[in-house]
Amino acid sequence: MNIPLPLAEPLPRAHARADKRGTHEANKLAKRLRHQVGRAIADFGMIEDGDKVMVCLSGGKDSYAMLDILLQLQQKAPVKFELVAVNLDQKQPDFPAHILPAYLESLGVAYKILEQDTYSVVKRVVPEGKTLCSLCSRLRRGALYAHAEAQGFTKIALGHHRDDLVATFFLNLFFHAKLGSMPPKLLSDDGKHVVIRPLAYAREDDIAAYAVAKQFPIIPCNLCGSQENLQRKQVKRMMDAWEKETPGRIETIARALGDVRPAQLSDPRLFDFLALGARGGEVPDAHAWLAGEPHTSDTDA
Template identity: 30%
Template sequence: MKLQQLLSFTRKAVDEYQMIETGDKIAVGISGGKDSLTLLYALSGLRRFYPKPFELTAVTVDLGYEKFHTEKIDALCRELGVPYHVIKTDIAHILFEERKESNPCSLCAKMRKGALNEAVKKLGYNKVAYAHHKDDIVETMILSLIFEGRFHSFSPKSYLDRMGLTVIRPMMFVNEADVIGFQRKYDLPVEKSRCPVDGLTKRQYAKELIHQLELDHPGAKQRMFTAILNGRIEGWPVRLTREEVKSSS
C-alpha cells in the first residue's frame, strides 16, 4: 500500500465519523508495532493538507520490558516533524513479577491505556488516536459474540468523560494486510513486542478463525465489517454520507 492510499482511507474515516475539528491537539499512541507507526505516518501526512488544522504528537508507554528501544522511533518522529514522548512505567514488573498474572492481557491493556491517557492529558492534548484497523474491529466483534454474547465492537470515536479526552481510530478502513505492505514498503522501524504471551491470546484465536472463514467463504471479513458499520451499535457516532461530508467541509 502506498502513502496516498493510506491517506485516502484515513481521510475517509476522519471525515465520515467527524474525528478531527479545527484546533485539535492529537496524540498518537505509539507501541512500536507496525500499526501505530503506520498511523503516525497517516496523521502526519493528513496534517499537511486537511482543511481543519490540528496539532500532532506521539506518545509511547514504556511497559518496562528489557531491550525495548525507542531510538529509531524517535528518529522517525523527528523526520516527520512530530514531537515524541516516552512514558516510563513498571507495568511489566507488576503483571509478571508482583501479580504473576497467567492471563495478563486485559489488565495490561487497561493499565497501558490509563498511563497513555493520563500522559496525553498532562501534555495538554484533547484527543488520542489508537491504531486499530479493520481486522481489529472485526476480531473484537467476534470475541464479543463468543465470550460476551453480544454484537459489539469498539467505536470509531468515543469520549472519555472521566479523562475529558476523545479517542479516535482513523485506520478503521485499513486492512491489516495493507498495513503489513506499508510497513515493508516504507521500512518502518518496528520494535518487536517483548511480551512473553504475545501471539497466545484470545485475539490471536479470533484472527485465525476469521482467516479460516475468509478461506472458506471469500469476502466474509468484509461482509462482517459491513454488518458492524450498519449494526447501529450502541455508542457509535452517526456516520456521515458523502454528500454530508462535502457540505461539512
C-alpha cells in the same frame, strides 16, 4: 564460427519495469490508505480545527502507519490540527528504547516518551501462566490518559484497524455473550477524553504491506513472552481461515457493524418491544407468567 553473446541490456530493462510496477503498486496502496483514513475522519468527525492529537505510538506496524498517514493528511487537510507522537516505555526487558526517538527525530515530529514500569507490576500481580494483556492494557491506558489530560490533548488516536474491530466483535460474541466492538470514535468512561481510530476502514494486510514498503523500524510486541492461546489469536485464526475460503467476508462483516437494526435483535433497552402492537391493556410481567396463575377480571366475581 563464434556466436556473439546476447547483450545484457534486457535485464536492466526488466528490472526497471519491475521497479516501476512496484512503485506503482506502492503508490496505489498509499493512496488507498490515505483515502480510507480521510473518509473515517470525515464520517465520524474525528478531527476538528484546532485539535491537539496525541498519536499513540507503540512501535508496531499499525501505529507507524497511522502516524505516517496522519502526517500526510495534515499537510492538505481543510482544518489545522497538531500531532504529537507519544510512546509509553513500560520497561519490558530488552525493549530497544533508542528506536522510536531516532525515527521520530528523523521525521522532525514532536514526540514524548513516557516511562512507567508497568511490566514489573503485571508480572508481580498476574499469576504464572495467566494472560498478561488485560492488566497491561489497563495500566497503559491509564498512563496515556493521565498524560493526555495533563498536556491538554483534545483527541487520542489509537492504531486499531478494520480487522481489530471485527475481531473484537467476535471476542465479545463468543466469550462475553454480548454484541459490541471498538467504535471508531468514543468518549472515555470518565468523560474526559475523546478516542479516535483513524484506521477503522483500513485492512490489516494493506497496513502490513505499507509498513514493508515504508521500511518502518518495527519493534516486536512479544517482549513479555509469547502467549499463543490468547482468545484474540483464536479469533484471528478463524478470521484468516474465513477470508481464505471466502475472500471479502471480513469486509462484509465490517460493513455490518455500521448497519445495526435494533428491532431485529432482542435487546429491550434498544427497542420498545412492550409497546409494539400493544392494544392498551395490562401487560403481565415475567413473574405473573411464570407463576401460572389465571387472570381474574372484575366481571369474574
